[in-house]
Amino acid sequence: MPWTREQMAARAAKELKDGFYVNLGIGIPTLVSNYIPPGMSVQLQSENGMLGTGPFPFEGEEDSDLINAGKQTVTELPTTSYFNSADSFAMIRGGHIDIAILGAMQGAENGDIANWMIPGKLVKGMGGAMDLVGGVKKVVVVMEHSAKGESKLMRRCRLPLTGAGVVDMVITDLGVFTLDKAGGGLTLIELAPDVTLDDIKSKTEANFKVANTLKQ
Amino acid sequence: MPWTREQMAARAAKELKDGFYVNLGIGIPTLVSNYIPPGMSVQLQSENGMLGTGPFPFEGEEDSDLINAGKQTVTELPTTSYFNSADSFAMIRGGHIDIAILGAMQGAENGDIANWMIPGKLVKGMGGAMDLVGGVKKVVVVMEHSAKGESKLMRRCRLPLTGAGVVDMVITDLGVFTLDKAGGGLTLIELAPDVTLDDIKSKTEANFKVANTLKQ
Amino acid sequence: MNKVYADARSALAGLLKDGMIIMAGGFGLCGIPEQLILAIRDAGVKNLTVVSNNAGVDGKGLGILLDSRQVKKMISSYVGENKTFVNQFLAGELEIEFNPQGTLAERIRAGGAGIPAFFTKTGFGTQIAEGKDVREFDGVRYVMERGIVADLSIIHAYMGDSEGNLVYRKTARNFNPPMATAGKVTVAEVEHLVKPGDINPDHIITPGIYVQRIVHVSNAIKHIEQRTVRKREKSPAAIGTGVQA
Amino acid sequence: MNKVYADARSALAGLLKDGMIIMAGGFGLCGIPEQLILAIRDAGVKNLTVVSNNAGVDGKGLGILLDSRQVKKMISSYVGENKTFVNQFLAGELEIEFNPQGTLAERIRAGGAGIPAFFTKTGFGTQIAEGKDVREFDGVRYVMERGIVADLSIIHAYMGDSEGNLVYRKTARNFNPPMATAGKVTVAEVEHLVKPGDINPDHIITPGIYVQRIVHVSNAIKHIEQRTVRKREKSPAAIGTGVQA
Numbered sequence: 001m002p003w004t005r006e007q008m009a010a011r012a013a014k015e016l017k018d019g020f021y022v023n024l025g026i027g028i029p030t031l032v033s034n035y036i037p038p039g040m041s042v043q044l045q046s047e048n049g050m051l052g053t054g055p056f057p058f059e060g061e062e063d064s065d066l067i068n069a070g071k072q073t074v075t076e077l078p079t080t081s082y083f084n085s086a087d088s089f090a091m092i093r094g095g096h097i098d099i100a101i102l103g104a105m106q107g108a109e110n111g112d113i114a115n116w117m118i119p120g121k122l123v124k125g126m127g128g129a130m131d132l133v134g135g136v137k138k139v140v141v142v143m144e145h146s147a148k149g150e151s152k153l154m155r156r157c158r159l160p161l162t163g164a165g166v167v168d169m170v171i172t173d174l175g176v177f178t179l180d181k182a183g184g185g186l187t188l189i190e191l192a193p194d195v196t197l198d199d200i201k202s203k204t205e206a207n208f209k210v211a212n213t214l215k216q
Numbered sequence: 217m218p219w220t221r222e223q224m225a226a227r228a229a230k231e232l233k234d235g236f237y238v239n240l241g242i243g244i245p246t247l248v249s250n251y252i253p254p255g256m257s258v259q260l261q262s263e264n265g266m267l268g269t270g271p272f273p274f275e276g277e278e279d280s281d282l283i284n285a286g287k288q289t290v291t292e293l294p295t296t297s298y299f300n301s302a303d304s305f306a307m308i309r310g311g312h313i314d315i316a317i318l319g320a321m322q323g324a325e326n327g328d329i330a331n332w333m334i335p336g337k338l339v340k341g342m343g344g345a346m347d348l349v350g351g352v353k354k355v356v357v358v359m360e361h362s363a364k365g366e367s368k369l370m371r372r373c374r375l376p377l378t379g380a381g382v383v384d385m386v387i388t389d390l391g392v393f394t395l396d397k398a399g400g401g402l403t404l405i406e407l408a409p410d411v412t413l414d415d416i417k418s419k420t421e422a423n424f425k426v427a428n429t430l431k432q
Numbered sequence: 433m434n435k436v437y438a439d440a441r442s443a444l445a446g447l448l449k450d451g452m453i454i455m456a457g458g459f460g461l462c463g464i465p466e467q468l469i470l471a472i473r474d475a476g477v478k479n480l481t482v483v484s485n486n487a488g489v490d491g492k493g494l495g496i497l498l499d500s501r502q503v504k505k506m507i508s509s510y511v512g513e514n515k516t517f518v519n520q521f522l523a524g525e526l527e528i529e530f531n532p533q534g535t536l537a538e539r540i541r542a543g544g545a546g547i548p549a550f551f552t553k554t555g556f557g558t559q560i561a562e563g564k565d566v567r568e569f570d571g572v573r574y575v576m577e578r579g580i581v582a583d584l585s586i587i588h589a590y591m592g593d594s595e596g597n598l599v600y601r602k603t604a605r606n607f608n609p610p611m612a613t614a615g616k617v618t619v620a621e622v623e624h625l626v627k628p629g630d631i632n633p634d635h636i637i638t639p640g641i642y643v644q645r646i647v648h649v650s651n652a653i654k655h656i657e658q659r660t661v662r663k664r665e666k667s668p669a670a671i672g673t674g675v676q677a
Numbered sequence: 678m679n680k681v682y683a684d685a686r687s688a689l690a691g692l693l694k695d696g697m698i699i700m701a702g703g704f705g706l707c708g709i710p711e712q713l714i715l716a717i718r719d720a721g722v723k724n725l726t727v728v729s730n731n732a733g734v735d736g737k738g739l740g741i742l743l744d745s746r747q748v749k750k751m752i753s754s755y756v757g758e759n760k761t762f763v764n765q766f767l768a769g770e771l772e773i774e775f776n777p778q779g780t781l782a783e784r785i786r787a788g789g790a791g792i793p794a795f796f797t798k799t800g801f802g803t804q805i806a807e808g809k810d811v812r813e814f815d816g817v818r819y820v821m822e823r824g825i826v827a828d829l830s831i832i833h834a835y836m837g838d839s840e841g842n843l844v845y846r847k848t849a850r851n852f853n854p855p856m857a858t859a860g861k862v863t864v865a866e867v868e869h870l871v872k873p874g875d876i877n878p879d880h881i882i883t884p885g886i887y888v889q890r891i892v893h894v895s896n897a898i899k900h901i902e903q904r905t906v907r908k909r910e911k912s913p914a915a916i917g918t919g920v921q922a
Contacts, residue, residue, distance in 0.1 A: 019678030021886045041678045043840075043886070047533065048459040049606050051884045052840075059661045064462065064654040065590075065604040071460040072660040078874030079840045081881040082602055084609040084637075085459065085485070086541035089534025090790030093552060094858060096886050112557075122522070123530070124512030130560065131534030134553040135791055164557025235433030237641045257433045259595075259641070263778065264704040265851050267639045268595075275906045280707065280899040281835075281849040287705040288905040294629030295595045297636040298847055300854040300882075301704065301730070302786035305779025306545035309797060310613060312641050328802075338767070339775070340757030346805065347779030350798040351546055380802025542795070548814035550787070550795040569793035569823070578814070601879065634846065635880050 002145070002173035003192045010035040011190075012101050012142050012171050016042050023047065023092070023132055025102030026070045028142045032101055043079055045097055047128040049088045052080035069128065089128070093135040100136035102129065104143045106157040109206035111167045111181045113141060114159035126162060133163035145172035151205040153177070153186075174200045177208060185209065191216045217410045218361070218389035226251040227406075228317050228358050228387050232258050239263065239308070239348055241318030242286045244358045248317055259295055261313055263344040265304045268296035285344065305344070309351040316352040318345065320359045322373040325422035327383045327397045329357060330375035342378060349379035361388035367421040369393070369402075390416045393424060401425065407432045435646050436594050436625065440471035443619050443647040447584055448477045451504075455540065455580075455611040456484040456494060457587035460513070461655040463604030464493045465621050467647070468586040473497055479504040483540070483582060485533060485607055487511040492655055501525070507580070509533035513657070532560060535577050537610060542579030544613025544642075549578050585615025588652070589638065592622035593629075596643030597636045605637065612642040619645040623652045680891050681839050681870065685716035688864050688892040692829055693722045696749075700785065700825075700856040701729040701739060702832040705758070706900040708849030709738045710833040710866045712892070717831075718742055724749040728785070728827060730778060730852055732756040737900055746770070752825070754778035758902070777805060780822050782855060787824030789858025789887075794823050830860025833897070834883070837867035838874075841888030842881045850882065857887040864890040868897045 003011065005028050013035035016022060023045045024032055036042050044053040046068040053068055054075035062073040083091075091097065104115040113133055116126040133139050143152055153170060170177040176190035186208035191200065197210065219227065221244050229251035232238060239261045240248055252258050260269040262284040269284055270291035278289040299307075307313065320331040329349055332342040349355050359368055369386060386393045392406035402424035407416065409432065437443035454472070458464030472480075473496050480503050487506050488495035497503050498516045505527040511517050520526040531539065532554045542550055551574035555561050565576035587608040590601035598620055600608060612618045620638075625648035682688035699717070703709030717725075718741050725748050732751050733740035742748050743761045750772040756762050765771040776784065777799045787795055796819035800806050810821035832853040835846035843865055845853060857863045865883075870893035 045886075046603070048462070048603050050603050051886055052878075056660045056662045058664050062656055062659055062661060063602065064656045065602040067460065067462050067603055067657070070658065071462070072658040073656060074660075076602070076878060078872070079842070079885065080878040081842050081884040082600075082605055082878050083884060084600075084605050085533070085537040085607045086610040089537050090786075090858065091884070091886060093534055093538075093554065093791035094789050095791055096789075096858070122518055125508060125510035125528075125530045126532055126560075127510040128533040130532035130558065131554045134556065135534070161558040261641075262848070264707070264848050266848050267641055268633075272905045272907045274909050278901055278904055278906060279847065280901045281847040283705065283707050283848055283902070287707070287902040289901060289903065290905075292633060292847070294627070295597070295640065296633040297597050297639040298633050298845075298850055299639060300850050301778070301782040301852045302855040305782050306541075306613065307639070307641060309546035309779055309783075309799065310544050311546055312544075312613070338763055341753060341755035341773075341775045342777055342805075343755040344778035346777035346803065347799045350801065351779070377803040538790075538792075545783075547783075547795050547797060548817070548819055549812075550792050552792060567794075572793070574793055599879065605879075634844065634850075 001192065001194045006031060008142050008171055008173060011176065012140055015099060015140055015169065016040065020098040021045055021051065021096065023097050023100040023136060027103045029101040029103060045091070047088050047092060049083050049085055050080065052077045089131050092131050095135060095137055097136045099138045099140060100132045101140045101142060102132065104141045106152050106154055106159050107141050107143065107167055107170050108154050108157045109186045109208065110156065111165040111179050112157045113162050113167050114157040115162050117160050119160065129162050133166040138168045139166050140169045140171065141167050142171045145174040146203055151203055154205045155207065174203065187211050188214060190214065217408065219408045222247060224358050224387055224389060227392065228356055231315060231356055231385065232256065236314040237261055237267065237312065239313050239316045239352060243319045245317040245319060261307070263304050263308060265299050265301055266296065268293045305347050308347050311351060311353055313352045315354045315356060316348045317356045317358060318348065320357045322368050322370055322375050323357050323359065323383055323386050324370050324373045325402045325424065326372065327381040327395050328373045329378050329383050330373040331378050333376050335376065345378050349382040354384045355382050356385045356387065357383050358387045361390040362419055367419055370421045371423065390419065403427050404430060406430065435596050435644065437645055437647045440467040440621060440647055440649065441474065443645045444468065444471050444475065447617055448472065448475050450477050451479045452583040453481045453483065455582040455585040455615055456482055457606065457608035457611050458493065459485055459603070459606035460657045461489065461493050463588050463600065463606050463608055465586040465588040466493060466653045467621050467649040468619060469494060469496050473500050473502065478502050481505040481507065483507040483580060485509050485536065487514050487517050489513045489657065490515050505529065507531060509536050537607065539577055539580045540607070540614045541610040543581040544610060547579050549576050551576050580614060582615045585611045585618040587612050587618065587620050589620050589622045591624040591626060591631065592620055592646050593626050593631055595628045596620065596640030596646055597631055598622065598638035598643060599631055599635055600637055609638050612638045617644050618642055621647050621649045621652065623649065680841050680889065682890055682892045685712040685866060685892055685894065686719065688890045689713065689716050689720065692862055693717065693720050695722050696724045697828040698726045698728065700827040700830040700860055701727055702851065702853035702856050703738065704730055704848065704851035705902045706734065706738050708833050708845065708851050708853055710831040711738060711898045712866050712894040713831040713864060714739060714741050718745050718747065723747050726750040726752065728752040728825060730754050730781065732759050732762050734758045734902065735760050750774065752776060754781050782852065784822055784825045785852070785859045786855040788826040789855060792824050794821050796821050825859060827860045830856045830863040832857050832863065832865050834865050834867045836869040836871060836876065837865055837891050838871050838876055840873045841865065841885030841891055842876055843867065843883035843888060844876055844880055845882055854883050857883045862889050863887055866892050866894045866897065868894065
């Protein structure tokens with residue numbers, strides 16, 4: 001049985017460690033914050049200039065000066081600090097964020113990722129995605145394994161890239177892959193419950209190895 | 217009669233305008249702050265991270281956390297702000313300081329200036345001088361016209377440069393020269409009292425033109 | 433040396449001309465200089481190139497200048513929220529230059545800091561790098577990006593003094609401080625205008641040197657783009673751990 | 678995740694090794710992490726490359742590590758105040774790499790920001806530019822300078838919380854914030870240690886992400902290098918106009 005969106009988020013949360021500074025993309029990655037184990041201290045960065053992003057405000061307590069990178073109203077924590085956009089991306093580009101968890105349209109066995117534009121469709125812009133995949137220490141992609149019957153985990157991305165050779169891990173509804181950016185390619189390390197190796201092989205365009213320690 | 221150090225400082229102060237942001241070097245340039253006309257608002261930048269540098273503290277009120285770029289104790293003004301060294305030199309390099317007034321060992325007719333090292337002698341370092349001459353909108357050099365019988369205003373500097381083609385004005389004890397950095401060379405615009413054109417010509421190695429409007 | 437102007441219109445008087453480059457602070461609709469934007473609309477200058485992370489929404493923020501067709505080109509990282517934008521873009525009436533958000537922020541910071549170009553990993557191997565210099569340092573390849581300077585920067589701050597010293601509130605800071613440094617002229621609208629010395633100098637974010645004109649906007653318009661809330665009865669378990677979905 | 682250490686010695690435990698690159702905050706003797714410098718002396722590591730604007734004075738600041746002969750090389754902008762320095766330099770025991778102060782500050786900022794190189798006008802046409810790339814942008818020639826990263830940054834702050842969020846006091850800020858960003862590990866000594874939430878988040882200068890270890894130094898040593906004062910009876914005419922001679 002493939003993982004649900006919530007289960008994919010829960011799996012991604014296992015990549016967090018105590019003391020981590022984390023940037024979460026929109027969509028499934030946002031759900032990851034619900035699965036941070038109690039007692040673990042993790043600070044969320046919002047690239048619009050905030051470290052220590054708190055939960056949504058109670059109704060009536062929204063503050064127009066306090067939003068996250070998805071332009072949603074959020075709250076402050078005791079650990080919060082604010083900074084400007086140049087300083088925020090200096091933090092990202094300088095490799096100070098431990099992990100970014102983000103969605104993708106396509107991922108490839110060489111670590112490429114595409115998540116910002118579809119030629120022929122109106123382009124909205126890449127926002128901070130190119131900076132995040134280029135700068136953060138560990139990049140985890142969370143996405144459905146397939147869309148319209150096509151594997152989203154490919155030999156090479158066919159959409160214009162967001163980053164080249166930047167992804168460290170891919171979590172789909174079918175399993176978890178690690179990626180060796182130094183040329184070692186994709187390795188399947190985990191399968192969702194009741195998903196077989198044959199299942200995932202048949203649904204994956206990318207080449208991948210299978211870990212000796214493959215878990216289910 | 218050549219100008220005294222105080223008179224040179226007073227002459228340099230005439231280059232200030234209301235609202236100017238100013239960086240003053242050590243030595244004669246420091247004296248310039250005594251000749252700012254009453255009612256004129258001028259903010260002094262200290263490149264160690266302060267805008268709006270106030271006078272020396274009263275005895276007993278020295279604060280070890282409050283110094284200028286000469287490492288002297290100073291005070292705060294109502295206009296004061298503090299910033300870090302990278303931001304301070306971003307301010308300088310970005311052309312936001314209106315004028316720098318600084319001393320020199322040698323100046324040249326092509327706008328070069330040398331004020332940081334003498335080969336064979338122990339070098340202490342250039343501090344912020346190279347950044348200031350490279351970044352500030354207008355660079356005014358204040359120096360004695362000659363040292364040990366040799367003109368300090370030369371065809372070309374013989375000491376290692378602090379900046380190449382950066383000086384806008386030279387004030388010596390004998391007179392005032394403007395400098396056209398675009399290749400127009402030096403022009404004498406003012407003579408100290410009782411100094412004759414022949415005097416200054418005989419004591420100057422650099423080529424210079426004489427302004428039609430030469431003042432004394 | 434008076435920097436304080438009576439209203440947004442007079443604060444911009446003499447600074448506007450057709451075809452100029454304007455930087456506008458803000459992220460989404462947060463921390464945008466909307467009173468100054470309205471004054472630019474009223475002044476009617478055209479063919480503007482606007483550097484701003486976003487393009488506002490219909491009728492709000494920079495959407496105002498899109499509605500009035502005063503913008504020729506946007507330099508932005510994300511413009512997804514604006515229908516007018518889409519229509520003008522599809523009709524070929526509007527150019528857009530997309531920059532990665534961090535590259536945009538750093539280009540602005542560089543412009544203000546006298547740095548004509550710098551290298552960044554961002555965008556290497558993507559179409560953003562096409563036509564740009566690529567150079568390897570210590571075995572990693574980087575793209576060269578240029579600093580940007582604007583003819584005019586318009587910014588929004590929470591509080592300012594008559595010297596132009598500014599402080600910002602929470603995430604309304606965003607692009608405002610770097611843009612303040614990168615305008616040949618910078619005009620700031622502030623929600624609270626105080627006298628020099630009223631702001632602790634250790635807390636000042638933008639020193640007055642960067643602000644040529646300042647205007648108090650007691651009627652600052654502050655929008656919320658995505659009103660997300662949680663119910664009070666729900667246990668606040670996620671507090672301390674981040675955004676709760 | 679505990680960042681708070683009991684003393685300077687334990688805050689540096691496991692971080693020091695011979696031949697490493699250390700950045701040390703401060704300008705002159707103002708805002709220097711002297712308790713951390715003393716702990717490095719006591720640890721006895723040798724052949725250090727130290728990046729710091731100045732080299733202390735005899736027996737104070739980095740002068741302590743020069744006295745103990747633990748420094749192999751300084752990267753600084755001005756080292757004029759130190760006799761030990763002069764003697765070791767003349768004896769060929771100490772290397773010095775001079776950087777213009779602003780270039781040094783920007784190289785550190787770039788190192789922390791993931792920028793491997795940038796262009797600056799500073800030093801063009803001087804011996805500082807020798808062997809470096811020169812490139813023309815818009816008719817002006819610039820020198821390419823490289824970012825610097827240190828194995829360890831030691832900094833001094835006025836106040837910090839247990840998350841590592843820091844604020845500085847007056848001109849003791851100087852090189853400390855950019856160096857905090859450019860150390861692979863950054864250790865901060867603070868005069869006042871408080872709990873998270875005690876510092877207004879709009880006032881925080883160094884976010885805790887940059888600080889891996891923090892130590893409260895109730896006995897912070899704060900020197901004055903040039904004690905300049907004016908007499909009370911003298912009219913304070915120059916107030917508001919700047920430094921009075």
